[in-house]
Amino acid sequence: MPKAQETVLEIDLNALKHNFEHLKSKLKDNTKVLAVVKAFAYGSDACKIAKYLETLDVDYFAVAYTNEGVALRQAGVTKPILVLHPIAINFKTLIAYCLEPNLYSSKILETFIEVATQENQTNYPVHIKFNTGLNRLGFDERDIDFIANTLKETSGIKVKSLFSHLAASEDLNEREFTLNQINTFKQYSEKLINLMGYAPIRHMCNTSGILNYPEAHFDMVRTGIGLYGFGNSEKESKNLKPIATLKTIISQIHTIEKGESVGYNRAFKSKSLLKTATLPIGHADGISRIYGKGKGFVTINGKKAPIVGNVCMDMIMVNITNIECEEGDEVIVFGPEHNTAESLAESASTISYELITSISQRVKRILLK
Template identity: 40%
Template sequence: YIYIGGQSAVLEIPFEGEHELENAIHCLAVMLLLGINQETIRQRMASLTLVGTRLEVIEGVNGCLLVHDNYTSDFNSLAPALDFMKRRITPDCKAMVIVSDLMHDADTDLEDLYRRMAELLAIAGVSRVIGIGPELMAHKGCFGPESEFFASTEEFLHKKSTSDFRGELILIKGAPEFGFGRICELLEARQHETVLEINLDAVVSNFNAFRSRIKPTTAIACMIKASGYGAGSHELARTLQAQGASYLAVAVHDEGADLRRAGITMPILVLNPTVENFHALFADRLEPEIYSFDFLRALIREAGRYGITDYPVHIKIDSGMHRLGFLKEDLPELIELLRSQDRVVPRSIFSHLCAADDPMEDDYTQQQFDYFDECCRMLLSAFPERKILRHILNSTGITRFPDHQLDMVRLGIGLYGVKTMHDGSQDDLRPVSSLNTVIISLKNWPEGTTIGYNRRGTLKRQSVIATIPVGYADGINRHLGYGNTSVMVNGIKCPTVGSICMDACMIDVTDVADVKVGDRVEIFGENIPVDDLAEVLGTIPYEVLTSVSQRVKRVYYRE
């Protein structure tokens, strides 16, 4: 490089990626502007290490929850990692940290650095600290009496076992050279090679994409029923609570109760509250959908038993789906019943569109809007003293019918990055879930060889066949075998071969250069849209997402 016409100089950086090169050039320009000499620049650039950027949340052993921070381990990165962890603390789960020596400049006052680190951990409510590295060993006096210290990761792994960790929220944060990935592997609850990765940044992006389509005064209820459409509800709920969603919606009482146990405090709507234990519904502050007189009367009766008044409920109107809800002719009796008591009060009135994504059915959709509007006017006029929210739009409705957003909208499949419209109107959505596995075996077979059960797969050429550890017990439908779908390996689409087995399936990787055992395989995600699998199966993406088995490890991450 040459700076302002001076003499040329040379530096080396240990990276080849385009983004890393661009960042290095920015840093070089700043250091030259600040007058730092060329030799210092050369030394510092050569000592750079690649920085990871992922924060992962993983189910741990013995009821633990792991937050694995793959970012650089310096003091400035500790605070955001602790903030991310604190959002997941529950009353029955203590917070602890496994941390390495911090990265720092050569002239740093180490006593002051680790004293500030200890103060930051204490403020974050961390009850237990495990420090790894010679610097932490030398400054262990800065930390509390429950803290433990080890000279190296190897010493920690030798002296500690999974039985030393139980019911804790554990932040694992180490500089790259300490190899903390081995600690994470030790403490993970599942060691299955097949993983459903959930990108929480994509959840935020999709939430904001739909929020940009509505007025600032319109509330958003986020659907996380069926365990967040297979992605897992707890982390999604925490993320949406932090983003400012107005409501979460679940299918049944148990789903809402689990969210309360996980520390979710925001309002939760239960869409199918066929519960016997009304006390649990009240205790967890779960707001039920009311779709029949029988259920409403039972709820009022039980609320009286427990001395409850003004409990919020949500009135379901059947405007055309013909599944659940009150009809317009039911409303006079419903209003009379609601006004005759003070145990429950209407918090919202809502209905469900049945064909919002089909332009050929727009006349019917408009009839639903008109029918619902009439019902809303009847209910709202009967309760002029009360603010009752109106909502009818789903993900597709938000996109196609913004004039009917009313007081609240319900964001479902769009939150997970699955497009319901393919006309470009939802191209800003990002896939949230990706199902990935690895190659565990490679074999070369001649033309004519049969692969799998009942010899259903016959090779038409000399082929390289890989076995991957994912099958119908993991949620891979057997109809996806026989070449009916492809997976992605190193940027190449590879068709399935033969039958899908219970725990494995075979794929043709002949066209993948330098393929090897351990290579990553995408079943669906960024490159293989879940819509493609749904189309092969003649179903909808909802079914594919919710079919992923609970034995498949879920990993949540943010960049």
């Protein structure tokens, strides 16, 4: 791979393919795969990721918000796209771009039927979400008769899928809770299917559900973090390949005398003679202030360099006292071979999801095939 000459996020499509095929190998042949590409495909590049996954014959995509789905359509993505958290004001736009809403409450269901009718839609595909314990979005058992009766009174929409979301599928200590969620979803979905008179696609498993609960694969599974190389456990992560490497360079090297300070608010005061490197990346690029004051680190020429003082908006300073390096040298912020996004996130008591989805859109993306 070429050495970085500026701050870049390299995206390895071969790793993406490996992850997709590994996860698919856990499924029965007729089980569909929905790829979650919300939040710029977990901080990478949603349009390019989705276009590539279409060549691998993925069945479905999911985004969080309508504008994310619009961007995919404008990029030429043709597969069905589920909008997980649609807002009523965007319903006309959603229909205009052939996106499929998650209808999670009586108000959202009734409002979407009203808009679909105004837009002269017939059997417009929608998805019904049940709340089985995560307690974010979704109908519960008391709503099933209402859903069925409402659907019978309209020809504007038709249910494409019934789904729910596991709350703790990665935590085997919560296995009893998860099995209860699965059984609850079975009961709710079977009751509604009987009332509707037809059987939509059913899906419940996220990445950890795919790996830990094969009995809950149903007709389709959803994978987000697993596609991007993280398995939510050390064992499973070994079977996956992180697709993203965040690189930057050394802009300038300083010698810091004993007693001198570095950065804003003099957050670091040197107790001895040392050397620091200034890097062109900061909290506006997604490296939050929580990584400052020695919690976070980068890798330079194979050695760890801890962050010194506070993270600035556009720069960080790192301790290179015991590292042979020069201005212009490449720096690995995180990647699959050195300090991973998981290890960097853990250093600041957070998770890889938060770190990778925070990488700013001003950071240049480079696709590797």
